[in-house]
Amino acid sequence: MVIERLSTGVKGLDEIINGGIPRGFTVAVVGEPGTGKTVFCIHFISSGLSKGEKGIYVTTEESRESIIKQAQLFGFDFNSDLEKGNLIIIDALMGEKSDPWSLRDIEIEELLSKIIEARRLLGKGHVRLVIDSMSAFWLDKPAMARKYSYMVKRILSKWDMTIVLTSQYAVTTSLGFGFGIEHVADGILRFRKTVIGGVLKRFLVVEKMRQTDHDKRVFEIDIVNGKGIVIIGPYK
Numbered sequence: 001m002v003i004e005r006l007s008t009g010v011k012g013l014d015e016i017i018n019g020g021i022p023r024g025f026t027v028a029v030v031g032e033p034g035t036g037k038t039v040f041c042i043h044f045i046s047s048g049l050s051k052g053e054k055g056i057y058v059t060t061e062e063s064r065e066s067i068i069k070q071a072q073l074f075g076f077d078f079n080s081d082l083e084k085g086n087l088i089i090i091d092a093l094m095g096e097k098s099d100p101w102s103l104r105d106i107e108i109e110e111l112l113s114k115i116i117e118a119r120r121l122l123g124k125g126h127v128r129l130v131i132d133s134m135s136a137f138w139l140d141k142p143a144m145a146r147k148y149s150y151m152v153k154r155i156l157s158k159w160d161m162t163i164v165l166t167s168q169y170a171v172t173t174s175l176g177f178g179f180g181i182e183h184v185a186d187g188i189l190r191f192r193k194t195v196i197g198g199v200l201k202r203f204l205v206v207e208k209m210r211q212t213d214h215d216k217r218v219f220e221i222d223i224v225n226g227k228g229i230v231i232i233g234p235y236k
């Protein structure tokens with residue numbers, strides 16, 4: 001059986017995962033602050049939009065405007081896709097009453113119903129969904145991480161969507177607070193950072209990708225103005 005795979009939008013990453021993310025998967029993108037999770041999500045959504053797919057981007061730690069600006073710096077024009085109705089950005093940070101695509105409360109039930117409303121509006125065809133981040137939903141109840149991740153996967157994957165969920169790892173321990181998303185997810189992309197020789201270096205390793213003979217090496221990456229994530233090569 002041939003597995004249909006979706007491009008991540010990051011040059012060189014699809015080869016590392018045998019051609020891309022299998023359609024319908026739920027992939028966890030995990031890492032400490034500033035490691036590139038949001039930048040990856042922007043690539044993933046943009047890649048779908050450039051192929052005529054539609055996108056839903058839920059942002060919890062940055063405003064919709066911040067995501068649009070960040071995308072613009074890498075050459076992606078989210079405003080035009082928002083106008084065309086191919087993209088819906090659900091802003092869970094600002095919570096403005098007049099904004100139909102915002103969340104009043106950071107609650108899992110509200111998140112799911114808002115995403116389904118957006119999904120219905122986007123109509124037929126495959127949709128890429130990003131929830132950046134899931135951690136916001138279990139901030140004060142880390143024991144719920146596994147259950148919430150499971151709910152998202154079970155309920156939303158019926159809607160012909162491929163899903164990227166980001167999860168934050170603590171600066172202090174390099175571990176997620178609340179565990180479980182890693183087990184529920186079909187794939188894990190682990191972003192890392194460390195200072196070597198007085199310079200901040202970034203890394204990416206595929207920790208899991210079901211149904212995929214993926215590369216096991218750690219890759220050094222960079223985030224470059226005008227481009228986004230650039231894969232430098234395997235870390236030696």
Ligand SMILES: Nc1ncnc2c1ncn2[C@@H]1O[C@H](COP(=O)(O)OP(=O)(O)OP(=O)(O)O)[C@@H](O)[C@H]1O
Nearest residue numbers: 032033034035036037038039073168223224225226
């Ligand atoms: N235009 C740009 N040019 C070069 N690097 C940039 C540019 N914009 C952002 N970056 C880099 O990307 C980093 C932010 O990455 P990103 O927002 O993806 O982190 P994150 O993993 O989502 O972190 P958090 O958990 O805090 O949300 C910045 O700290 C900066 O180093």
Ligand SMILES: [Mg+2]
Nearest residue numbers: 037038061132
């Ligand atoms: Mg982020």
